[in-house]
Amino acid sequence: MSWIALKMLTGDRAKFFGIVLGLTFAAMLITQQGSIFCGLMRRTAGQIFDITGADLWVMDPNVRYVDDVKPMIETSLYRTRGVEGVLWAVPLYKGIGRVKLTVPKQVPVDPDQPAGPKRTVREPVIEQVILLGLDDASLVGAPPPERILAGRLVDLRRPDAILVDFTRLPKLFPYEDWKSLPKPPSLGQVLGDKIGRMLGLVHGPTPEQAHREAMGRFYERFLNRELEMNDHRAFIVGVCEATRTFQSNAVVYTTYSRAKRFVPQERKPLTYVLAKAEPGVAAEVVAARIASQTGLRARTSEQFIWDTIWYFMRYTGIPVNFGITTILGFLVGTAIAGQTFYNFTLENLKQFGALKAMGMSNLRIVAMILLQAAVTGLLGYGLGVGLATLFGQTSKGSELAFYTPWQLLPIAGAAIVLICLLASVLSVRRVVVLEPAIVFRG
């Protein structure tokens, strides 16, 4: 019977595509908006993700999320080190610094003739940055080598050295030739390369690797450029890739001791203590010990990520806004798919009546309708998730926060199943109560 159900479904192509389109739209919107929501939420905890190596964050008891900076006295570091189960503990400064620099700018010699000859003037730029001061000796919390685009991490130990995040460099150097920044490879190039490699036709660096190398060459121009922070000289020794955060400021890495000089003097300079639990001891257990013995708040990296995410979910309108869009996608998808599917059933009512008259049981007819719903649902889900993934791939490297955790896929799938059930339940009811005698009414 399944082939009859499928032929009935695909017989009217316009209606079939209408149902699939409705489901595709719903699946795409749910996955895409869900991914953007997850991406945004992930960004709130971006700096916790970026700091690898340490598995414990120790902070003032009143800190609720990563940007909620509440300085501690430096002895907190030593108290943490004294707790049993702590392998090592290092300081981390996190605060807002102010960068001052002059950048060259081309201006017309005659202001009345903007297209005329140009001259170079030095334009002052003052920008706030997120300053991260890493442990002087170990540089724990620094970006991993694969995320350094230009320069070297070890150069951070040189006097006045800083490492800057490439994503916000245009704010510091607005008159740079940003148009010559290498463009990321297109989806077609990436797919073509992958297929070529599978067939053994393409060798050498991948388009992503080539792009990264070109980016590295581009960003090398910023090395050794001087800036001023809190009346102290600073110079760029490297350009790195930091996870984008909710704040629009550039991230600047330096050492802990230097960070204290780059900001006005504070009585309590220590923001966080990053610690590592001894092998064989659970980080949660050590966190509990630190909290009870020092009175400080200690969280594992994962706990702190979720603290931060929950804070933003609770105190910002982001989940509500995205929730509304997602629910809207669900409702519109249900309305389009449901109505088209119901109309499709209504138009085939006489045919279903004829099948019933010819001895087909209600159970088999319900199975046919559910099969039709399942096929359209599966197609809509596949296309919707595929389109959302395509959207995510094409927006890779842009400002768009897009992250699709695996949990989102079954959620979107469950939503589509629900839409299909809602869409088919009306049709099923209509067909089940259908009197086969309808076929004898002209």
Place this chain on the structure above:
Amino acid sequence: MSSVVEAQRASAVDAQASPDRVAVRLRNVRKTFGSGDQKVVALRGVDWDVFNGQMTLLIGPSGCGKTTLLSVIAGILDADRGSQVCVLGRDVAAMSGSQKTRFRRDSIGFVFQQYNLLPALTAAENAAIPLIVKGWPRPKAIARASEVLGLIGMAQKVNKLPSELSGGQQQRVAIARALVHEPRLIVCDEPTAALDHETGHQVMVLFRTVAVRPDRAVLIVTHDNRVFHFGDRVARMDDGHIVEVRTQKATIEEPPDVLA
């Protein structure tokens, strides 16, 4: 009313007929729709026998209860309590819903006024539906349906969609669908109503030559007085009763007035 008709009226019920000759035996069949002020009595105690090996036509004015009676005989509408509906030796009134479904599947072939072919299925696939419903494998069912289509002159059209066929051809497919599973009773509702005279005539010839067999009864509801002469017996209904039954000879000699 002529003496011929008077003579034939007595044979609406044949108490002496052997059970294997009678395909449908109806006694005091009543059917009421709705209740209270909305109550409509469609059948008012019908007593009637339909015989195997014959093509029986059921005629009468619109609203007289023909289609209701056909639906009751085919087991797709329940008669009122107290009615006796015996079809192919089985008491249809006593059957459960699922028993009726199986009974229709195994024993009855249907031909509808609007053909009711599935538009996305080819002629052979449409004709194969009763076999598919019975659980035949698809290729075997389609092969058998193609054979039956060949018997009724549709061999060249087996792979055509209904939209590619004329009205007469579509009705032929519907007839093939009604015959394919070798049912013992074929019920047809206005099979020529949507066809022109010539095509309607061809369809009735087809019924006579292919559908009528000694062990099978063919029951046709029709308004079309051009085809009355095809019936071995013509029963006229009015106001929920069978008011007269004529033989073929009587029908030809004195055609009944369907509106009478």
